[in-house]
Amino acid sequence: MSLPHAILTALLEKPSSGLELTRRFDRSIGYFWSSTHQQIYRELGRLEQAGRIRALLPEQPARGSKKEYEVLPAGREELAAWVALPEDPKPVRDPLLLRMRAAAVVGAPRLGGELRRHLELHRRQLAKYLEIERRDFPPERRKGQDDRLRHLLLRGGIDLENFWITWLTGAIEELEGGPDGAVREGAAPPGTP
Numbered sequence: 001m002s003l004p005h006a007i008l009t010a011l012l013e014k015p016s017s018g019l020e021l022t023r024r025f026d027r028s029i030g031y032f033w034s035s036t037h038q039q040i041y042r043e044l045g046r047l048e049q050a051g052r053i054r055a056l057l058p059e060q061p062a063r064g065s066k067k068e069y070e071v072l073p074a075g076r077e078e079l080a081a082w083v084a085l086p087e088d089p090k091p092v093r094d095p096l097l098l099r100m101r102a103a104a105v106v107g108a109p110r111l112g113g114e115l116r117r118h119l120e121l122h123r124r125q126l127a128k129y130l131e132i133e134r135r136d137f138p139p140e141r142r143k144g145q146d147d148r149l150r151h152l153l154l155r156g157g158i159d160l161e162n163f164w165i166t167w168l169t170g171a172i173e174e175l176e177g178g179p180d181g182a183v184r185e186g187a188a189p190p191g192t193p
Contacts, residue, residue, distance in 0.1 A: 003043050004052075006033045008071055008079040011053060017066035018044055031129075031157060044069060052078055100171075112175060119168040126161035129154060 006029050010021055021044070022037040035043075047053045052075030055067040071079075096118055103111050137143070137151045 002033060003035055003039060004047055005079055005082050006035070007040065007043055007047060008052065008075050011069055011071045012076065012079070015056060015068050015070040017068045019066060021069075031125075032153070047075065050074075108175075112172065115168055115172050115175070119165065119172065122161050122164040122168065126158065126165065129158045129161060133158065 006025075007021065010016065010024055010029055014024075016024065018041050022040050025033075025035060025040060044053070048055065048069070051072060053069045053071050055069055058068075096114070099114070100108075100111065133151070133154055137147070137154070141147075143151060
Protein backbone atom coordinates (compact mmCIF):
# COMPACT_ATOMS: atom_id res chain seq x y z
CA MET A 1 0.00 0.00 0.00
CA SER A 2 3.02 2.34 0.14
CA LEU A 3 3.34 3.23 -3.57
CA PRO A 4 0.18 5.38 -3.56
CA HIS A 5 1.49 7.14 -0.46
CA ALA A 6 4.86 7.74 -2.11
CA ILE A 7 3.06 9.25 -5.11
CA LEU A 8 0.83 11.42 -2.90
CA THR A 9 3.92 12.64 -1.05
CA ALA A 10 5.71 13.52 -4.28
CA LEU A 11 2.68 15.31 -5.70
CA LEU A 12 2.16 17.31 -2.51
CA GLU A 13 5.78 18.41 -2.75
CA LYS A 14 5.22 19.48 -6.35
CA PRO A 15 2.35 18.86 -8.80
CA SER A 16 3.84 16.85 -11.67
CA SER A 17 3.08 14.98 -14.84
CA GLY A 18 3.50 11.23 -14.88
CA LEU A 19 6.81 11.59 -16.72
CA GLU A 20 8.12 14.18 -14.25
CA LEU A 21 7.00 11.96 -11.39
CA THR A 22 8.86 8.91 -12.75
CA ARG A 23 11.99 11.04 -13.14
CA ARG A 24 11.68 12.26 -9.56
CA PHE A 25 11.31 8.65 -8.40
CA ASP A 26 14.49 7.80 -10.30
CA ARG A 27 16.36 10.66 -8.57
CA SER A 28 15.04 10.70 -5.03
CA ILE A 29 12.11 8.65 -3.72
CA GLY A 30 13.35 5.65 -5.68
CA TYR A 31 16.42 5.48 -3.43
CA PHE A 32 14.22 4.09 -0.68
CA TRP A 33 10.98 3.07 -2.44
CA SER A 34 11.58 1.81 -5.95
CA SER A 35 8.87 1.38 -8.53
CA THR A 36 8.67 0.90 -12.28
CA HIS A 37 7.30 3.61 -14.53
CA GLN A 38 4.36 1.33 -15.41
CA GLN A 39 3.47 0.89 -11.74
CA ILE A 40 3.55 4.67 -11.21
CA TYR A 41 1.28 5.36 -14.20
CA ARG A 42 -1.16 2.61 -13.11
CA GLU A 43 -1.26 4.03 -9.59
CA LEU A 44 -1.87 7.55 -10.89
CA GLY A 45 -4.98 6.21 -12.65
CA ARG A 46 -6.18 4.47 -9.49
CA LEU A 47 -5.60 7.54 -7.34
CA GLU A 48 -7.48 9.70 -9.83
CA GLN A 49 -10.41 7.23 -9.93
CA ALA A 50 -10.48 7.16 -6.12
CA GLY A 51 -10.76 10.96 -6.01
CA ARG A 52 -7.41 11.48 -4.27
CA ILE A 53 -5.71 13.35 -7.14
CA ARG A 54 -6.84 15.13 -10.26
CA ALA A 55 -5.31 16.12 -13.53
CA LEU A 56 -4.89 19.86 -13.87
CA LEU A 57 -6.24 21.49 -16.99
CA PRO A 58 -3.40 22.74 -19.19
CA GLU A 59 -3.20 26.51 -19.65
CA GLN A 60 -3.24 26.02 -23.41
CA PRO A 61 -4.62 22.66 -24.49
CA ALA A 62 -2.35 21.07 -27.05
CA ARG A 63 -2.28 17.71 -28.70
CA GLY A 64 0.06 15.40 -26.84
CA SER A 65 0.38 17.69 -23.82
CA LYS A 66 1.28 16.04 -20.54
CA LYS A 67 -1.28 15.70 -17.76
CA GLU A 68 -0.10 17.32 -14.58
CA TYR A 69 -1.57 15.99 -11.34
CA GLU A 70 -2.29 17.60 -7.98
CA VAL A 71 -3.45 16.10 -4.70
CA LEU A 72 -7.05 16.68 -3.60
CA PRO A 73 -8.11 17.07 0.05
CA ALA A 74 -9.10 13.37 0.19
CA GLY A 75 -5.57 12.45 -0.90
CA ARG A 76 -4.01 14.67 1.76
CA GLU A 77 -6.30 13.12 4.40
CA GLU A 78 -5.37 9.60 3.23
CA LEU A 79 -1.66 10.42 3.43
CA ALA A 80 -1.99 12.02 6.89
CA ALA A 81 -3.90 8.97 8.18
CA TRP A 82 -1.25 6.62 6.75
CA VAL A 83 1.60 8.62 8.31
CA ALA A 84 -0.06 8.24 11.73
CA LEU A 85 -0.35 4.44 11.52
CA PRO A 86 2.08 2.29 13.49
CA GLU A 87 4.19 -0.08 11.40
CA ASP A 88 6.64 -2.75 12.48
CA PRO A 89 10.07 -2.98 10.85
CA LYS A 90 10.15 -5.25 7.82
CA PRO A 91 12.56 -8.18 7.62
CA VAL A 92 15.49 -7.75 5.28
CA ARG A 93 14.93 -9.40 1.89
CA ASP A 94 18.22 -9.20 0.06
CA PRO A 95 19.12 -11.75 -2.64
CA LEU A 96 22.84 -11.43 -1.81
CA LEU A 97 22.22 -12.61 1.76
CA LEU A 98 20.17 -15.56 0.52
CA ARG A 99 22.90 -16.35 -2.02
CA MET A 100 25.45 -16.38 0.78
CA ARG A 101 23.28 -18.78 2.78
CA ALA A 102 23.03 -21.04 -0.28
CA ALA A 103 26.81 -20.80 -0.76
CA ALA A 104 27.23 -22.20 2.75
CA VAL A 105 25.50 -25.34 1.47
CA VAL A 106 26.79 -25.71 -2.09
CA GLY A 107 30.08 -23.81 -2.05
CA ALA A 108 31.02 -20.38 -3.30
CA PRO A 109 32.94 -20.51 -6.58
CA ARG A 110 32.34 -16.85 -7.46
CA LEU A 111 31.08 -15.37 -4.21
CA GLY A 112 34.16 -13.19 -3.69
CA GLY A 113 33.69 -11.39 -6.98
CA GLU A 114 30.03 -10.78 -6.23
CA LEU A 115 30.83 -9.42 -2.76
CA ARG A 116 33.41 -7.07 -4.29
CA ARG A 117 30.91 -5.94 -6.93
CA HIS A 118 28.33 -5.18 -4.24
CA LEU A 119 30.95 -3.32 -2.21
CA GLU A 120 31.70 -1.10 -5.21
CA LEU A 121 27.98 -0.47 -5.82
CA HIS A 122 27.48 0.58 -2.19
CA ARG A 123 30.52 2.86 -2.37
CA ARG A 124 29.05 4.55 -5.46
CA GLN A 125 25.66 4.96 -3.78
CA LEU A 126 27.32 6.44 -0.70
CA ALA A 127 29.16 8.93 -2.93
CA LYS A 128 25.81 9.96 -4.51
CA TYR A 129 24.21 10.45 -1.11
CA LEU A 130 27.16 12.47 0.17
CA GLU A 131 27.01 14.68 -2.92
CA ILE A 132 23.27 15.25 -2.36
CA GLU A 133 23.98 16.13 1.27
CA ARG A 134 26.76 18.53 0.29
CA ARG A 135 24.56 20.19 -2.34
CA ASP A 136 21.20 20.27 -0.54
CA PHE A 137 22.11 20.42 3.16
CA PRO A 138 25.22 22.54 3.66
CA PRO A 139 26.06 23.14 7.35
CA GLU A 140 25.45 26.90 7.08
CA ARG A 141 21.86 26.47 5.84
CA ARG A 142 19.13 26.92 8.43
CA LYS A 143 16.74 24.02 8.27
CA GLY A 144 13.00 24.13 8.71
CA GLN A 145 11.04 21.09 9.86
CA ASP A 146 10.61 19.77 6.29
CA ASP A 147 14.34 20.09 5.59
CA ARG A 148 15.26 18.40 8.87
CA LEU A 149 13.05 15.42 8.04
CA ARG A 150 14.45 15.15 4.50
CA HIS A 151 17.99 15.41 5.83
CA LEU A 152 17.30 12.73 8.47
CA LEU A 153 16.04 10.45 5.70
CA LEU A 154 19.18 11.11 3.67
CA ARG A 155 21.35 10.48 6.75
CA GLY A 156 19.57 7.14 7.14
CA GLY A 157 20.60 6.25 3.59
CA ILE A 158 24.18 7.36 4.28
CA ASP A 159 24.31 5.29 7.46
CA LEU A 160 22.85 2.27 5.67
CA GLU A 161 25.45 2.49 2.89
CA ASN A 162 28.18 2.82 5.52
CA PHE A 163 26.82 -0.30 7.21
CA TRP A 164 26.93 -2.30 3.95
CA ILE A 165 30.44 -1.08 3.14
CA THR A 166 31.69 -2.07 6.60
CA TRP A 167 29.86 -5.41 6.54
CA LEU A 168 30.95 -6.35 3.00
CA THR A 169 34.55 -5.35 3.73
CA GLY A 170 34.52 -7.61 6.80
CA ALA A 171 32.86 -10.45 4.86
CA ILE A 172 35.51 -10.24 2.14
CA GLU A 173 38.29 -10.22 4.74
CA GLU A 174 36.70 -13.22 6.49
CA LEU A 175 36.69 -15.17 3.23
CA GLU A 176 40.20 -14.12 2.09
CA GLY A 177 42.46 -17.03 1.42
CA GLY A 178 45.96 -15.65 1.37
CA PRO A 179 48.31 -12.69 1.68
CA ASP A 180 47.37 -11.48 -1.83
CA GLY A 181 43.88 -10.69 -0.50
CA ALA A 182 42.13 -12.83 -3.09
CA VAL A 183 39.01 -14.68 -2.08
CA ARG A 184 39.57 -18.38 -2.48
CA GLU A 185 37.39 -19.10 -5.47
CA GLY A 186 35.87 -22.56 -5.30
CA ALA A 187 36.80 -23.08 -1.66
CA ALA A 188 34.09 -24.34 0.63
CA PRO A 189 32.98 -21.65 3.06
CA PRO A 190 33.97 -21.92 6.72
CA GLY A 191 31.89 -24.48 8.64
CA THR A 192 30.98 -26.41 5.49
CA PRO A 193 32.13 -30.07 5.36
